[in-house]
Amino acid sequence: MAAKQCASSDIASVERVVNRWIVDYNLSLALELFKKQQFKDFNEVRDVLSAVMNRPVEATSDMPLKIRILQFLARINDGEKLDLGYDPDMPVSPLESALLILESMTEDFVIPQQDCEYAFHSLKVMIVATFIKNGKFDKATEMLNKHLMEPADRVAAQKLIAMRFEVEGSDGADENDEEEEIIPPLNPQRDPVPLKPCKPPIIQRSRLEAAYKALAEDEKTFVQLEQEVETEIQDVGDLHLELPSDSETEQNDLCQRKVCSPMEASPAEQPPQTNGGPQVQARLLSKQHYTVARLVTEPDSQFSSQYSTALEELETEAGTKNPPKTQDECREKEQQCPVSDDETVILTPKRPRRSKKTAGRAAARVVESSDSEDNLNKKEMREETPPSHPNQSNSRNSETSEQGASGLQDDYITPEKRPVKRRSTSSSRKKRNSETSEQGASGLQDDYITPEKRPVKQRSTSSSGKKRSSGTPKQNPSALQEDCITPVKRPEKQPSTAPSEKKSKTDHNITPEIVGETSVTESSLESPPTTSPQQSVPQMSSTPEQASSSTKWKSLYKTAKEGKVTWTSDEVDFLQKETRCNESFRSNSGLKRRWTEEETQMLKEGVKKFGEGNWCKIRSYYGFKERTNVNLKDRWRTMKNQKLV
DNA sequence: GTTAGGGCTAGCT
């Protein structure tokens, strides 16, 4: 009898360990798939996790964070499906739910503040955008005021409105801007930031822009927000928010810009001749097909500074040659080519240039600090940081080798119990993390990862009955019950995985995705550095560090492109390091950066759009923050030499 | 301030 019990105990132990492996693997896989934007696969892996975690799973210290991340991503993935609910008690949208999870993650785990802030803001913006997109303007307003309109924004908004008031008072007769005509005069003293504007879409748009300008100085995501807002508003037939047509004058754009941006109302504002901000943003957005999930995974969204800078700079010039596009145009671009032929600007005639060579330039070459732009180029590239750092949770949970991966109780997400920040609950969760040594990975209740269609309030599957009862020791650590992970309402179509895009993004820029796609296995990653000689790459350079890096990089990439490599750990590390450095290498005069395929593509598009020679515009429009105009010109020259163009 | 075009140089072949 005792032997039987012992045997079953062994089986249970084995199962828990194996299940833990499976969960670990699938969690990693899910993250990877999400990163690769393979959302259909992501959902499938989520299903697998759901099934596995219904079984006993040995928990590890970092499992709570991993599961929390999966929950977070699942909600992001379902972010646009407002009819999905993760919490039967509180009808929050998936993105709101994600926000709550993010809050809890920041409380329970050590996550870099910068990442947190970025994720928070992106999420908040997307919440508002999603509500607007779905016509839930009241909700959008509520979210906007709740999440985005910080006191600073309100001040900025007040300035904006005050300025609008002045503009209307002084220049009102001259204005024929469509938007200005329909925006009712606002009394800045009475209602600087009206909660219930007479024309909600207009006010929301202003607020969005205000919030964007004030908060998201580096937010590319707001570009999408703008596009979605404008598209949606037009879709619902609100003519008031139509963008100015191509025939509208630059003065109209000027007026529009003057009154829309709170930052422009601030002392350190942009030059008054700015225009085209939202339109430019819309065009920027149209360059890629975004999904909510992409906003989280896109490298560009992580490395976020490009487009906002482009916006700031473009405001000075973009609208002159490129009047705002209509929504249809934007949609067309979004669907296909980011730059259509009809919007290509007629090339300006080249100025006649001298043909003589520069004389005495060597003597004139003085040791002079380059301009600020060049200095900027020499700044270290910011590292792309992952949304979270699972290992960082170890410090808090390290003592619980058998502890549950949980700490994610069903109540921690419900707004009733966490009205605003729910900081009070964090300690209890931490305590649970450390105390539930036998609890396993559970604690992730049904409504955490899996949304349900709102009308369906009760779980229909058996898993609802599988909720871990507190009375079952060694209870199933799974927090990811089957219906918890699997949405009740499955997405009918998954966002495009865009494999070609991934593929095209490789020439000079080996991304982590590529590393992941090229047979990087755990074993390879964990293998000792003594790799097989045939996999090593010959070092050909005489300069030990940089040159060898460059050589090795090229060799590795060439081999990788042929798809016949098994990466060794040092190679992977090397590639990751190279990626982090953005393919920089030292020159005698500073840091040189290889042009990535993405940059090259943008340059091509820019030349197509603005014409060769308009490097400043191209740079601004595409946010070549780390490239000077001359860099663009030189690259274009190189491309022409290569007959790439 | 921006652009064109020549020059320079590290790295590669």
Added chain:
DNA sequence: AGCTAGCCCTAAC
């Protein structure tokens, strides 16, 4: 040694 990519420099605008 020759080639190339990326950057620098300067005149022209």
